[in-house]
Amino acid sequence: EIVLTQSPATLSLSPGERATLSCRASESVDIYLAWYQQKLGQAPRLLIYDGSTTATGISARFSGSGSGTDFTLTISSLEPEDFAVYYCQQRRKWPLTFGGGTKVEIK
């Protein structure tokens, strides 16, 4: 199966700062990678799919980039509501797999 490795595990930043989250795949997933946000006690929410396509209703401060094995989620300027856990997911091959998550916490 394709293993997704997210780094860092925890990112400590202040509101207004730029966040850069990484997801690395064990083999190429082409552009078939998505990013989700999960706040405490809530279901995950789709942010980005196909590597860089922003999902409906998602703020423009979220952007995705990358292809092949290396992907990045960037939050241009952190708002208080952005402190959460972020997961990547691939759909290049079955089984579908998620990364272990990056927690973005308030510094």
Place this chain on the structure above:
Amino acid sequence: EVQLVESGGGLVKPGGSLRLSCAASGFTFSSYSMNWVRQAPGKGLEWVSSISGDSIYIYYADSVKGRFTISRDNAKNSVYLEMYSLRAEDTAFYYCTRVVKPAAYWFHPWGQGTPVTVSS
């Protein structure tokens, strides 16, 4: 508005069975693949199973293959997950999800989830 509402979770003994249901509304149900994703307490997300709109294509994670069965009833706008031979490691919140567009297995939206606890 698209809505997914799960039900059927609860406490079950190891080796027992449980049937989860997910009622969908707000979209043409038969046109979309549906999925179950779970999250163990304090852990990350794990894809469990997917079923195409016409039920022809069905996929399972290795961890549940042979023990779980996904199905759907397009007349009732519902998808189900029948779980057998449950183990402690199946304890998790189970989310029902739709795909963002037909045949593109990105999960959106998500239901609120239903908890399953496997314990004696």
